[in-house]
Amino acid sequence: MAKKHKRSRSLEDEIVRKATNAALAGAGAGLVLFAGCQDLVPTATDTGLIPINPITVEVLLDFEEFVTDFDVIGGFGSPADLGRGLVARGYRGTLDARTLVRFGNFQRSISVEDSLGVTRLDSTFTALGGQIVIVFDSTDAAPDLPVTLTAAATNTPWDRETATWDLAVDSFGVSTPWPIPGAGLSTPLGSALFDRSVSDTVVIAVDSATVAAWTDSTNLARGVMIDVADTGARLEFRSVSLNIDVRPSINLDTIVSLTGGASERTFIFQPSPDPDPPGLRVGGTPAWRTIMTFAVPETLTGPPALCALVGCPLAITAERINQAELVLTTSFDEPAFVPLSTVLVDIRSVLVPELLPKSPLGESMVGALGQAVAPELFDTETGTTVSFPMTFFIQDLMRGVTRFDEPAPTTISIMTTFEPLLVGFASFEGPGGPGAPILRLILTISESVQIP
Amino acid sequence: MRLRRYTLVALALCTLPAGALAQTLFNAGGLGAPIEPLNARVRGVGGVGPGMFDAMLLPGEPGAAIDLVVPTITFSMQPVWGAYSIGDSRGDLQATRFPVVGLSYPLGINSIVMLTFGGVFDQRWAVTQNSEAVIGGQNVGAEDRFVSDGGVSALRVGWVQRLTAGFGVGISVGTYTGQVTRTFTRTFDTLAVANPITDFTEQGRWQFSGPLATVSGVWDPLDIVRVAATVAWSGDLKAEPVGMTDGVARKFDMPLEVRVGASALLSPGLSIHAGYSTADWSSTGEGFEGVNTTGKATSVGVGIEWEFAQFWAGPLPLRLGYRKTGLPFQLDDEDPVETVFSVGWSFTLAQVGTIPLAGFDFALEFGNRDAGALSEDFRRLTVTFSLAGG
Structure with a gap:
């Protein structure tokens, strides 16, 4: 009996062993076979197997059909925020501009070798005079001919952030x-000739008394006003600095040159652009924004050609919208404020319209760098249409909620990517004219997919 | 409504080179191409299911497991390679599926219970069509792509009982299961336009359900002859929309299918097999829109098996077969027919006495399908792995 049991156990062990080996072999072979399997995408001509026939159409909505409110507001940023200087005199017959600069960050001591060759710290040096060094952006200069620049020391306390053509200070009442x-x-301090065909830099000498006065940081009237003397001229400059020549008290035969940067800079100009423009305005300094509130119709009942193709009433749903573009037509508004370089236009949703002009804004609809619009489109090539993408905004608008399940905004702000970005601004045709803004929709209409 | 101005430009759909993806493009017809849940042994001799001498686990064929005296698990995988042509257009096909999974357990020496999962319809296919649109006076390319992904499967529990030495019956009951997702996407060529155009997508998803039951009989009138028959009943196949699907629910009246098969031993190691199945799909067509069924679809197959040597742990059989199958759904208003020549063999990894414990079965089928302008030539390899033990 015991022997029989032992034989039975042996048979069971053999079965288990063989089955285990076989399972491992089978699993391995299966893996090898499975690894060798892959799907292949073939190509062929029309198979006629697609069971639905969607139709894609382009629809253009006029301004009155999709905008319920429209406004242009200005005052975002100040000339001091632009980081550039501007001088002009009767530019395009109207624009005068002057730049105000206040220097700072002067060295209070210098290192000088004495007669024994030992380097010593000297804080009782004497200022002998200096030079104002202005570096221009020669590509934005007009005219091509040489122009005369003048410098004058300001005598009235002025505020960098609020100074205007008429007011030296306009702050907190x-x-x-x-x-x-x-x-x-x-x-007046002096003048110099700027010839952009020769150099991009102009130097104007300053006497020692003026330099000494400019080192007094408690004097709010200190500073220099830079102007251009030639009518029709307009120049922007990138930087202004003050070089100071000083004589050390230790080694009187030595002259040391120090550099002081412009600690405060702004420009003042006249006249200001018309605050009630006929059309859309974007950019400038201070910057302008165009605000639009949308109400896109939920259904279309015409025209007959559309209805004949896809049937009416045609519902405009988020799922059917493949593309939405705001189509604007460039215009020529204020000649003196035509942009001289590329305008980077941005469109963002206004998250709390009640808080305008201080409302927080949504993410950009055109990308972080904005949409570049060439300056000539606002000068010699006005009347050109420019399309700005706003597909996701319109999809959210039709859905009523955003992709993040928040109430969909209905208002947009058309602005520049940075404010201020340029002295000039972009102008577009407003409502009521032949170039009024248009909402361009690409819709695809299809019956729903069914099981056969 | 103050609609004053519209510009309307319809897509001018110009047919350009397009693509397709599937194990077979016949999946595009009706509920798809039937997945016959047959293992490599049955395919090797051109069988349709019942009547094989060998004990095996087949979904919907409880009688086939009548001699599985040890617990067994089995699965099959099935890669397919081929080429299709539609008119002047030609392309390649390649895909893999897993049509058979099963588990059985003996209750005593005459009863076996089983759980099987097998394919019913394959609905995986895709097709693309390139178009060209004129939008705003600009030519904009577009690619239309339709993808159907999923299929119908069946989960069954079964029981087979040997009533006498030469006769047994089996039953199984189960439910349809599975999902299909059908997605249309129109993708625009964004390189041609200044601002991107987002894709248009229309999608629907359906869940399948429905009861089914099978009764099998296995009769060995002589020691060298086996005859078997199966009657497979099915309730309505229901397709219920899932989630946000706009598409409607559908019900399909599935046919009663009858399958018979017989095997005879001509000499030691040499046997022949024949099988026949039929189902009338006429009433199923009433649930479709724009799809016609072929009416009565039949399948006929014959084959031989010759155990000509011993190899490794068991016999090394060679199988040859032929089978002609009518598919249930028309394509191009014609009845599709599949014709297959097959060769098969087995490789036993472990065997105790006459009971195989583990082994591979292979069947390589060379076939073609035709309906109207669509024609396919294919090679279909079925590999079945079985493992038994206690």
């Missing part, structure tokens, strides 16, 4: 006009 509009009654 304090309003101080210039003695003469345009930072007038300044003390």
